[in-house]
Amino acid sequence: MSADKGFEQIISWKKARTLNKEIYRLTKGLEFSKDFALRDQIRRASISISSNIAEGYGRKTDKEFIYFLNIAQASCYEVKSQLYLAFDIAYITKMEFEKVFLNCDEISKTVYGLIKHLTKKSDN
Template sequence: MSSFKSFEEILSWQKAREFNKIIYEITNGTSFTKDIDLSRQIRRASVSISSNIAEGFERNTDKEFVHFLHIAKASAGEVRSQLYLAYDLEYISHNEFENLIFLISEISKLISGFIKYLQK
């Protein structure tokens, strides 16, 4: 098992938590009010990242933790895809899109690195 004492110490969880707040702030904007389905879906996918990191950690085995990290990483991909749609529909600006893509890609890379670490 990892050397962390709690999931709150894990950098990818911390970054995902910050990302969740940004997603909620953006989806509360007027552009998303006309598309409640996309707003809910991107929120669920975003929250799934931090939730799966936490749940996997609490399972107390590397094998299960890695499984949940894979789910978290897949949710990051889902968010990334939804950001493209939000951008294409002009719900977010180019600058918001670029920033969000950067942040979610960083989270995904951190999760990948953690998976590799735990599988060694």
């Protein structure tokens, strides 16, 4: 990946940054904020998405970048699973769930697209 643009230009990272803010907003809610385990876990998983995209970008090879993108994608699925729980126990509304879940879907798709692009580039 070209070092001149920086990881901040990656669409997946930008979307993950938005997700981080949304997760922090949601977890400030009265009930959610008292559930330290779930609150901290969903925050860590969300942070992992943007952090692994950035860390992978800073690696020397596309192969390493792909490795970290796969971790970011897995963390995205972890957030989705935790969102289901938060919704099931009424920490978040259906509308909040759907909004954040959709954001996770978009991140997953853009990360997958970047993985495919880098894999194809490495194969050439």
